[in-house]
Amino acid sequence: MKRKILITGATSGIGKATAVLAAKNGHKLFLSGRNQSALSELCKELHAVGYFAADVVQAEEVSQLVEEAKKDMDGIDVLLNNAGLGIFDPLENANLADWHTMIDVNIKGVLNVLHATLPHLIESKGHLINLGSLASHYVFPNSGIYCATKHAVFAISESVRTELAKKIRVTTISPGSVNTPFVEQTKNNDLLDQLRPSFAAGMPVEWVAQQIVNAIEVPEGVNVSEIIMRPFRPEH
Ligand SMILES: NC(=O)c1ccc[n+]([C@@H]2O[C@H](COP(=O)([O-])OP(=O)(O)OC[C@H]3O[C@@H](n4cnc5c(N)ncnc54)[C@H](OP(=O)(O)O)[C@@H]3O)[C@@H](O)[C@H]2O)c1
Incomplete structure (x- = not known):
């Protein structure tokens, strides 16, 4: 469907x-x-129904975004609540503003989009997909506050699933490192030099996309509640 x-x-x-x-x-x-401009180009390339530029941290912009999406598509069946970022640094000497940014985007942003979209998902008996991470389950050095935000995302998913299991599907996608520009948000250059190779050797982004689309396309009676994906590199 x-x-x-x-x-x-x-x-x-x-x-x-x-x-x-x-x-x-x-x-x-x-x-x-x-x-x-990236949205406009992609929208044209994919023949998407539409696009709307919004900062997920700004609740009013998010509310306009969701209303436009609902109007243009005549409903919303699936929300891929994916916008997020990680600014990695050791806790000592970390910049407080960076911690606030991660909490603003990864938690408040996710909540802003969820709050505006939830009534439409309930109406369509739809599907909420939140981007968690392996960091939703483990705490890694130099990324503790990012891990805290992704633990929160998992708890948010589970809270929606617990209360609304009979009304909407809820999926958390929890990948380990994926080869995207994600790591470039890190400002600590020494750490960035260490991290770049491990993200470059991370999972191809298309593999994660495939799992998300699979979760969307499951048959009627199924809810894939979480997908945990780890890079797997067998030794030769
Ligand atoms: N890459 C990984 O290894 C990995 C692993 C596990 C989980 N994740 C999670 O996957 C999600 C996507 O990450 P990615 O790897 O695809 O990173 P990415 O390539 O850096 O993409 C991040 C996306 O989030 C958007 N974004 C960031 N801040 C925003 C804001 N304030 N308002 C609206 N949009 C915002 C960016 O769009 P604009 O710049 O146009 O705003 C961009 O499209 C994130 O939630 C991340 O935590 C990533």
């Missing part, structure tokens, strides 16, 4: 790759991110 899908963070990485695959499979798409 073809779905009406709203994607945040559609201008790059996992959101963009999922948009590409979902469009190929014939789903209707409404795209968001902050980068207006």
Whole structure:
């Protein structure tokens, strides 16, 4: 069945790759991110229904985004609540503003989009997909506050699933490192030099997109509640 899908963070990485695959499979798409020109180009390329540039931290912009998406697609079946970022640094000497940014985007942003979209998902008996991470389950050095935000995302998913299991599907996608520009948000250059190779050797973004689209396309009676994906490199 073809779905009406709203994607945040559609201008790059996992959101963009999922948009590409979902469009190929014939789903209707409404795209968001902050980068207006990237959205406009992608919308044209994928023949998406529409796009709206919004900062997920700004509740009023998010509310306009969701209303536009609902109007243009005539409903919302799936929310891919994907926009997020990690600014990695050791806790000692870390910049407090960076911690606040991660909490604003990864928690408050996710909640802003969820709050505005939830009534529409309930109406369509739809599907909420939140981007968690392996960091939703483990705490890694130099990324503790990012891990805290992704633990929160998992708890948010589970809270929605617990209360609304009979009304909407809820999926958390929890990948380990994926080869996207994600790591470039880190400002600590020594750490960035260490991290770049491990993200470059991470999972191809198309593999994650494939799992997201699979979760969207499951048969009627199924809810894939979480997908945990880890890089797997057997020794030769
Ligand atoms: N890459 C990984 O290894 C990995 C692993 C596990 C989980 N994740 C999660 O996957 C999600 C996507 O990450 P990615 O790897 O695809 O990173 P990415 O390539 O850097 O993409 C991030 C996306 O989020 C959007 N975004 C960031 N801040 C925003 C804001 N304030 N308002 C609206 N949109 C915003 C960006 O769009 P604009 O710049 O246009 O605003 C961009 O489209 C994130 O939630 C991340 O935590 C990533």
